[in-house]
Amino acid sequence: MTMTYTQTTPDHDAADRADDGEDVARVLQPDGSRVPDAVLDPWIADLSPHELRALHRDMVLTRRVDAEGVALQRQGQLALWAPCRGQEAVQIGTAHALATGDFVFPSYREHGVLLARGAQPADFVLAWRGEEHSAFDHTAINTAPPQIIIGAQSLHATGWAMGAQRDGSSDVAIAYFGDGATSQGDVNEAMVFASSFRAPVVFVCSNNQWAISEPVTVQAKFPIAGRAPGFGIPSLRIDGNDVLACVAAMRWALDRARRGEGPAFLEAVTYRMGPHTTSDDPRRYRTAEEVEHWAGRDPISRFEAYLCAEGVLDDSGLAEVAAAADALAGQVRAACIGATTRAAETIFDHVYAEPHAPLAAQRAAYVDYLSGFVAEDAR
Numbered sequence: 267m268t269m270t271y272t273q274t275t276p277d278h279d280a281a282d283r284a285d286d287g288e289d290v291a292r293v294l295q296p297d298g299s300r301v302p303d304a305v306l307d308p309w310i311a312d313l314s315p316h317e318l319r320a321l322h323r324d325m326v327l328t329r330r331v332d333a334e335g336v337a338l339q340r341q342g343q344l345a346l347w348a349p350c351r352g353q354e355a356v357q358i359g360t361a362h363a364l365a366t367g368d369f370v371f372p373s374y375r376e377h378g379v380l381l382a383r384g385a386q387p388a389d390f391v392l393a394w395r396g397e398e399h400s401a402f403d404h405t406a407i408n409t410a411p412p413q414i415i416i417g418a419q420s421l422h423a424t425g426w427a428m429g430a431q432r433d434g435s436s437d438v439a440i441a442y443f444g445d446g447a448t449s450q451g452d453v454n455e456a457m458v459f460a461s462s463f464r465a466p467v468v469f470v471c472s473n474n475q476w477a478i479s480e481p482v483t484v485q486a487k488f489p490i491a492g493r494a495p496g497f498g499i500p501s502l503r504i505d506g507n508d509v510l511a512c513v514a515a516m517r518w519a520l521d522r523a524r525r526g527e528g529p530a531f532l533e534a535v536t537y538r539m540g541p542h543t544t545s546d547d548p549r550r551y552r553t554a555e556e557v558e559h560w561a562g563r564d565p566i567s568r569f570e571a572y573l574c575a576e577g578v579l580d581d582s583g584l585a586e587v588a589a590a591a592d593a594l595a596g597q598v599r600a601a602c603i604g605a606t607t608r609a610a611e612t613i614f615d616h617v618y619a620e621p622h623a624p625l626a627a628q629r630a631a632y633v634d635y636l637s638g639f640v641a642e643d644a645r
Contacts, residue, residue, distance in 0.1 A: 292505035295330045297300025300569025309514035313548035325354040328378035330591035339544045355565035359512025367437040370409040371419035383407040388601035417450035424456040427467035439467040461498040462526035468519040474538035479551040494531035506534030507565040
């Protein structure tokens with residue numbers, strides 16, 4: 267199953283416009299109305315009301331945690347935060363389709379994926395506060411530490427998938443990255459290996475229109491999903507603000523990977539409503555009209571409209587979810603502000619599985635170095 271494109275030459279006028287997300291597969295319109303899709307519908311036909319409410323709940327919780335992260339950074343409690351507002355559907359939809367044994371390799375913006383995988387309140391903030399190398403045990407939630415180096419996690423995911431393949435496992439690796447990462451060599455190299463060895467890996471590109479201040483139309487004259495078939499990898503281009511489309515696409519990709527058919531590529535067309543990180547000012551490179559356009563495609567409002575129309579969600583349910591989101595945000599804040607900064611030399615802890623003499627020597631030298639500052643302060 268591969269998306270095909272009829273355009274054969276670049277539209278240079280269109281290259282200067284944002285991708286409006288119309289050329290995508292979806293099952294929910296921006297107003298929440300349901301539309302049939304022959305490709306996606308079979309993969310979500312079994313979703314129960316409970317599962318639908320769980321999708322909605324996790325999207326709302328993700329947005330609330332994200333808002334708390336921004337607030338904590340603005341208040342000086344975090345060094346940095348990468349907002350994900352507007353991208354909740356692709357993160358929660360794809361993550362809910364995963365099995366427990368599947369392993370996730372996220373970028374720095376997948377707060378919703380961490381939540382869906384079982385991250386605890388402190389897990390969202392301690393690394394951004396500088397208290398930990400990684401705020402969680404990756405083996406506990408089968409999720410690697412968020413990757414800061416753009417696109418590097420695609421290679422890690424492919425390597426893990428090749429290992430799982432050789433172990434005879436049915437588990438699948440998932441690499442999450444943005445549109446900007448597709449211009450990096452790592453992502454392209456990962457797709458070469460994944461295709462050549464039919465590795466069970468799913469590449470999820472959250473095309474949020476902007477690689478920091480670079481619009482996607484500058485680095486990709488054609489839809490990004492069209493690149494994968496060149497590597498021999500089937501792809502789907504979906505509405506990343508439609509959580510049901512995201513569930514369906516990921517189920518399709520996981521199914522073929524588990525059957526030994528190799529990798530798949532999903533381009534989820536969405537929008538980053540906030541800054542790239544809290545050190546960025548997006549007003550310098552995009553218009554208020556563009557942001558307003560995408561605000562009308564909000565993934566949570568869209569899904570709420572659908573669920574309420576179907577009688578799956580009501581006012582009491584909305585209130586309960588809002589209360590749960592506030593409670594989680596409070597726990598995240600408490601974990602952040604209540605964090606205890608460890609002694610500086612503990613940076614050497616857990617670098618290796620077992621201690622050894624060279625590491626002990628480095629630690630001792632660092633302690634000696636730090637003692638010089640204490641002596642100087644005492645004078």
